[in-house]
Amino acid sequence: AQSVTQLGSHVSVSEGALVLLRCNYSSSVPPYLFWYVQYPNQGLQLLLKYTSAATLVKGINGFEAEFKKSETSFHLTKPSAHMSDAAEYFCAVTDTGGFKTIFGAGTRLFVKA
Amino acid sequence: KAGVTQTPRYLIKTRGQQVTLSCSPISGHRSVSWYQQTPGQGLQFLFEYFSETQRNKGNFPGRFSGRQFSNSRSEMNVSTLELGDSALYLCASSNDGPRGGEQFFGPGTRLTVL
Numbered sequence: 001a002q003s004v005t006q007l008g009s010h011v012s013v014s015e016g017a018l019v020l021l022r023c024n025y026s027s028s029v030p031p032y033l034f035w036y037v038q039y040p041n042q043g044l045q046l047l048l049k050y051t052s053a054a055t056l057v058k059g060i061n062g063f064e065a066e067f068k069k070s071e072t073s074f075h076l077t078k079p080s081a082h083m084s085d086a087a088e089y090f091c092a093v094t095d096t097g098g099f100k101t102i103f104g105a106g107t108r109l110f111v112k113a
Numbered sequence: 114k115a116g117v118t119q120t121p122r123y124l125i126k127t128r129g130q131q132v133t134l135s136c137s138p139i140s141g142h143r144s145v146s147w148y149q150q151t152p153g154q155g156l157q158f159l160f161e162y163f164s165e166t167q168r169n170k171g172n173f174p175g176r177f178s179g180r181q182f183s184n185s186r187s188e189m190n191v192s193t194l195e196l197g198d199s200a201l202y203l204c205a206s207s208n209d210g211p212r213g214g215e216q217f218f219g220p221g222t223r224l225t226v227l
Binding site for chain 2: 090099104106
């Protein structure tokens, strides 16, 4: 069964600093991978998705992620953090059948002024 | 296009009662998935419906059930509520399901069981 591991339940960065949120997946076949963001009292919003077209995926709000099959990783980065980036971020993978999405435990990002 | 709507947004019930939550997907979307979100367990998949058929189900007891109507609106029902059912219930819609496709999430229904 596929699983997703997000390293670090909390990450704190200063405004303007690099954001790096880590995600590792376990899968025997190339998966569909996603990053979602959740702001307080809201549902999830898709940041970006990997569907095997390109290993470097650009998303909304300046975020991007790189798919590395050899490392089974899909880390999320943003060159310069803004206060508005403070939220919870979820890495997710679809199962082999494609009808179920498995989410990581989430990483809460704090941005300090 | 209107987004995914969920009603009600907040609900308070007592143990032993039952509850029905509603989800209206984005117009044209045929797949609706339901998730339970709690601080301890995170986001857990409940079930996914496509054209009125349940295609996949998570590891939840039979007290959790759902259905989808011909207009793609979906409901989920929880019977004999337990304290541990307190959670944010999210639904998500997409064109053809989670695989490869973006899921659009509603704001959720916050259920509190007393």
